[in-house]
Amino acid sequence: MSYHFNEIEAKWQKYWAENQTFKAKNKSDLPKFYVLDMFPYPSGAGLHVGHPLGYIASDIYARFKRHKGFNVLHPQGYDSFGLPAEQYAIQTGQHPAITTEDNIKRYRQQLDQIGFSFDWSREVRTSESDYYRWTQWIFIQLFDSWYDKENDKAQPISILETIFFAEGNTNVNAVCDEDVEAFSADEWNAFSSEEKQKILLKYRLTYLAETEVNWCPELGTVLANDEIVNGVSERGGFPVVRKKMTQWSMRISAYAQRLLDDSEALDWPQPLKDSQTNWIGRSKGALVKFQILNSSHPQPFPEGREPRYLTGDPQISGELLHRAKEMRKKPTEGEAILWQKLKAKKLDSKFRRQHPIDSYIVDFACLSKKLIIEVDGEIHLQQKEKDGERELQLNQKLGYRVLRFTNQEVLEDINEVINKIENTLNSLSIGEGWGENETKTDNKKHISVFTTRPDTIFGVSFMTLAPEHELVQEITTSEQKEAVNAYIAKSAKRSERERMADVKTISGEFTGAYAIHPLSGEKIPVWIGDYVLAGYGTGAVMSVPCGDQRDYDFAKHFGLPIPNIFEGIDISEEAYAEKDGTKIANSDFLTGLAYKEATQKAIEALEAVNAGKGKINYRLRDAVFSRQRYWGEPFPVYYVNGLPQMIAEEHLPLKLPEVEKYLPTEEGEPPLGRATTWAWDSNKNKIVSNEMLKQVQHDGTQNDVTPSGVEGSSGKGIYPLELNTMPGWAGSSWYFFRYMDADNEEIFVSEEAQKYWENVDLYIGGSEHATGHLLYSRFWTKFLYDRGMVSVKEPFKKLINQGMILGMSAMVYRIEGENTFISKGLIEGKSVQPIHADVSFINSSDELDVEAFKSWRPEFADAKFILENGKYVVGREVEKMSKSKYNVVSPDEICSQYGADTLRMYEMFLGPLEQAKPWNTAGITGVHNFLKKMWKLYHNDEVFAVSEEKASADSMKTLHKTIKKVTEDIEEFSFNTSVSTFMICVNELTAQKCNQRELLEPLAILIAPYAPHIAEELWSKLGHDSSITTAEYPVYKESYLVESSKDYPISFNGKMRFTMELPLEMGRDEIEKAVMADERTQKQLDGRAPKKVIVVPGKIVNIVG
RNA sequence: GCUCGAGUGGCGGAAUUGGUAGACGCGCUGGAUUCAAAAUCCAGUAUUUUCGGAUGUGCGGGUUCAAGUCCCGCCUCGAGUACCA
Structure with a gap:
């Protein structure tokens, strides 16, 4: 009887569908196992032979687990919102929902013919409103949350409001926008509702903000960083430009550290974890502030006007002056000596002693240079904190530079002290120091930089800002303005891509401005250069040419100094970027220290003068969540006076409106701007016609403009709805939870179902999702965990990347x-x-x-x-494999020519699952022949013939050898070798003429995960009337494999020359004796005496000599 | 540039803790069957050879009784990432 695979496969596919064989139960005494494939997008091209590779592997594993007595959840569905259907709609006018439906039908038919054991009763589609209502719901939860750093978790926004109400925001340790200003409880409570909303938006986990985004004009939408490859859009390969837009963003950066920490324990491929680690890009260093020496608007003292030397706080100036006079009368010893020296030495600058500044009295002050000199007695050691506060005020707010000496220093080496003062004065050279008449705002200006090498701070010889840096315009001197603007214009014109491609060309421009080194007080020129990226860190760097190659090249190119701060290192050719291997030199108090201590000391010193602090920086940016597209989830958001309001949960879903065209409007609004019924009636809680909105406006009630440009009104409670839609990753960031409880209309997943299934045990898919889907899913899972909505911190326990x-x-x-x-x-x-x-x-x-x-x-x-x-x-x-290369092979032909079982086994046989491999149909006949050969084992010519007799010992040995190997292979996902094992097994059984039920029954179960159709057919022929699906997996018994002898390889100097069969119970000495006695040994030795004989019983014999 | 991963017959690929290199399949060669073909079955198939053997897992060293496997230094290919301060 020949193997009619087409009939067999159709028969069992029908049987499985009718009997719902693979339907998983949410209540079961069995242990659970959740196997999931990465969410497919149903493209119009259908499946090619590459797609099912992962599905076959996961299906084998799922079926194997069912045999092993697990309650297996193995669902499938569609990530059905997305660009291709929309692009097709733009071209043809066909509604994306229709295109999507057609594509899904085709996909489903293709999947079914391969015989996957999916539980289709749980299918989900992201574009169905009963699914996306929960995507919208999660969005609302994110809006309703802020990140509490104190407890390191997301919290409801109501807690934040309670804190603001009670104590303002100064003690709140939250992840928020950078421009949040401090306020007290009183101030908070005095704010209007709108002001409060604006402030809260800066804290929410999803927030509306004007951000610089990656705009793709060709696609008419913004793209996330992970959707851009080599500077062009991942989909379509179109150019991408930077553009400022008001967008929804996701505060994923709040989770950077947890995403990093928790990834260590995941059973994921190391390269995938590495790429997430790189993407998050944690670096440890310091944030350092460099004050700007203001030279942009030189303001010489107007003729005939005295500089203002009354710098004390006017409200208490009388009292201050009185106290100052008292103090001048009784200086400390150090103060007295220094004053004499300062008077004696003509330092070009006038010093005043015991001079009131703000609410303090300083020891000595040079007002024209804004330099303060303090001589500390013993008392200062005990009030460091107060001094810090005073210095903060003087230094940061008023822009004075403070030099501090101890009494002892002054007494011991007054010349050294004077030298330091002189140096500092020189660095604040004439005409560029702060004039006494300058305003406070000028003093506030500083450049913040992030550095991972605070230990090299004394190696700074210039600073570089990104051309886009906001301070550039402010600080550039009039002489340099023209050149700087020309440079900015030039670099703005260069696209992201050009800038990336052309790393070699060094370019930049001097701004004419100088900054002050926070520790040495030296004057440092400030340059701009496009090797500094606006988007990373602060968009500015302290350039240490001796320790960074880019700084080095820049310095060489523009002839800037390259001070060497590394002991014994030659930097005449290139920078020394290594951290270890040398000590810091020429660096004041850091000299002689190694990287680690120097870093520590430098941060301490910076903190002491309030010019810096240790900081951890992440490359990971908040994710832009708005798309100017039609075919995506609508935001459950309407705008009142331009401020976003959430639609109440009970009124979800907010369904996608119909539009006549899928293009942006003439005004450049997203396609939803074309919808005629797209306004929110906040009284009736439903979508109403835009006409209603206009009517309200005609009534003359207050008009306002939303960020999207749609006019609205608060008069009758009718407001414009958000016009953007959510990105592709919205629906796919939580779908794995929905499968657990796909039909629940009350909640996105019931607590009971989620606690039973927990999370995905095995996730199989391509590596291209490393920094997109997989990172976002982890982020949302952690968020849902924080808010108590799920019980797990991670979505996918084990993950395998199948090769392309x-x-x-x-x-x-x-x-x-x-x-x-x-x-x-x-x-x-x-x-x-x-x-x-x-x-x-x-x-x-x-x-x-x-x-x-x-x-x-x-x-x-x-x-x-x-x-x-x-x-x-x-x-x-x-x-x-791609349509444009005409090299696509569809699984359909293979299925009709050889059958699904052959396709399944052949795809596994090609090579290791994780490895990329070329598709070549040449070998498929070998696999097909194997199945035919196996079929023959159960048949005698044309009739099914299985004997009830006992199987031979040889056959039992073959079977149990196979059970052992195949079981190990499945557990290690080494499917290619298990196919070989099956072939060897069938070859051996054929040679043994084996046809016993004792053997053929377990064999059918063994192969069922791989070739389920033929297994079911043979199973039913063996007399079973239910599916093989849950038949118990055969157990390996070692007793069948026990051997009495071993065919020992006998090698000479490590080379195997012949084999010799010896009993296994033979000991070392006996083996040696037996081997030495053999004539072949003597022939090999050719009369020589062996130096050594190595005998490993049960393994090998090696004769040296 | 950096970070991973991989180099084994004509091809896809096997090889447990270092212990018989090339399993299994394809292809190829020869044979059986056939009028012939397909299908099926049998035998052979790393290279080289003076038929004893010798040489072989990208290259060069090393450790070891023994190395595809471990160590050091290179080469090539692939993937990811890219001026990340």
Whole structure:
């Protein structure tokens, strides 16, 4: 009886569907196991042979677990919102919902014919409103949350409001926007509702903010960082530009550290974890402030006007002056000596002693240079904190530089003290110091930089700002203005892509401004250069040319100094970027220290003068969540006076409106701007016509403009709705929870279902989702965990990346300038142009069906062909499978020609799951023959024939060897080797003429996960009337494998020469004796005496000599 | 540039803690069957050879009784990332 796979497969696919064989129960005494494939997007092209690879692997595992007695959840569904359907809609006018539905039908039919054990009763589609209502719901929860750093978790916004009400925001440790200003409880309570909303928006986990985004004009939408590859859009490959827009953002940065920490324990491929780690990009260092020496608007003292020396706080100036006079009368010893020296030494600058500044009296002050000198007695050691506060006020707020000496320093080495003062004065050289008449605001200006090498702070010889840096315009001197603006214009014109491609060219411009080194007080020129990225850190760097190659190159190029601060390191050729291997030199108090201590000391010193602090910086940016697109989830948001309001949960879903066209409006609004029924009636809680909105406006009630530009009114409670939609990753960031309880209308997943299924035990998919879907899913899961909505911190316990199946493109060669194609063997020396030919025209010997090719496209109809040996031979190239390369192979043909079981086994047989491999149908006959051979084991010619007799010991040994190997292989996801094992097993059983039930029954179960249709058929023929699906997996018994002897390999100097069968119970000495006695040994030794004989019982014998 | 991963016959790929390199399949060669083909079955298939053997897992060293496997230094290919301060 021959193996009619088509009939068998159709029969069992029907059986599984009718009997709901793979339906998982949410209540079960069995242990659970959750196997999931990465969410497919139903594209119009259907499946090619590469897609099912992961599905087959996960299906084998799911089926294996069912045999092992697990309650298995193995669902499937569609990530059905997305760009391709919308692009198609723009071109053809067909509603994306129809396109999507058609594509899903095709997908489903293709999936079904491969025999997957999916529980289709739980199917979800992100574009269905009963699904996306919960996506909208989660969005609302994010809006209703803030990140509490104190407890390191998301909290309800109501808690934050309670804190603001009671104590303002000064003690709140939250992740928030950078521009949040401090307020007290009184101030908070005095704020209007709108002011409060604006402030809260700065704290919410999803927030509306004007951000610089990646705008793709071709796609008409913004893209997230992970949707851009090499500076162009991942989808379509269109250029991307930076643009400022008001957008919804997700505060994923709040979770950066937890995403990093928790990834360590995940059973994921290391490269995938690495790429998440890199993407998050944690770096430890310091934030350092450099004051700007103001030279942009030199304001010489107006003629005839005295500088203002009354710098004390006017409200208490009388009291201050009185106390100052008292103090001048009784200086400390140190103060007295210093005053004498300062008077004696003509320092070009006038000093005043015991001078009131703000609410303090300082020891000595040079007002023209804004330098303060303090001489500390013992008392200061005990009031460091107060001094810090005083210094903060003087230094940060008023812009004075404070030099501090101890009494002891002054007494011991007054010359050194004077020298330091002199140096500092010189660094604040004439004309560039703060004039006494300058205003407070000027003093506030500083450049913040982030550095991972605070230990090299004394190696700074210039600073570089990104051309886009907000301070550039302010600080640039009039002389440099023209050059700087020209440079900014030039670099703005260069696209992201150009800038990335052209790393070699060094460019920049001097701003004319100087900053002050916070520790040495030296004057440092400030440059701009586009090697500094506006988007990373603070958009500015302290340039340490001796320790950073980019700074080094920049310094060399512009002839800037390159001070060496590394002991014994030659920096004449290149920078020394290593942290270890040397000590810091020429660096004041850091000299002689190694990287670690120097870093520590430098941060301490910076903190002491309030010019810096230790900081951890992340590369991970908050994720932009708005898309100017039609085919996505609508935001459950309407605007009152431009402020976003959430639609109450009970009124969800907010359904996607109909539009007549899927393009942006003439005003440049997103496609939803075309919807005519897209306003929110906040009294009736429903969507109403935009007419209502206009009517209200005509009534003359208050008008306002939303960020999207739609006019609205608060008069009758009718407001404009958000016009953006959510990005593709919204629906896919939580779908794995929905499968647990797919039909629940009360909640996104019931607590009971979620606690039973927990999270995904095994997740299989491509590595391309490393920094998108997988990171966002982890973020949302952590958020839901924080808010007590799920019980797990991570979505996917174990993850496997299946390798890509590559296509074998077929190339034909057209002679340049002619319509003549030349066979591959003859192209040598000819100028030819390779063209992709459809792989369906190629036979197994790489020969082209010339006639089929000619009728493929009109331009080839009258082409000429130069053949070799009467054939046209094509070239083959391994490339990604893609429609545009005509190398796509569909699983459909394979299924009809060889059957799904053959396809499943062949895809596994190709090689390790994780590895990329080219698709080549050549080997498929071997797998197909194997199945036929197995079928024959159960049949005698045309009849099913299984014997009830006892199987031979040899057969039992074969079976149990197979059980052992296959079980180990499945557990290690080594499916290719288990297919080989099955082949060996069937070969052996065939040779043994084995046909016993004792053996063939367990064999059917063993192979069922791989080739389920044939297994079911044989199972039913064996007399079972229920599915093989839950048949108990055979247990391996070692007793069948016990051997009495071993065929020892006998090697000489490590080379195997012959084998020798010896009893296993033989000891070391006996083995040696037996081997030495063998004549082949003597022949090998050729009379020599062996130096040594190594005997490993049960393994090997090695004779040295 | 940096970070990973991989280099084994004509091809896809096997090889437990270091212990018989090339399992299994494809392809190829020869044979059986057939009028013939397909299908099926059998035998062979790393290289080289003076038929004893010798050489072989990208290259060069090393450790070891023994190395595809461990260590050091290179080369090539692939993936990811990219001026990240």
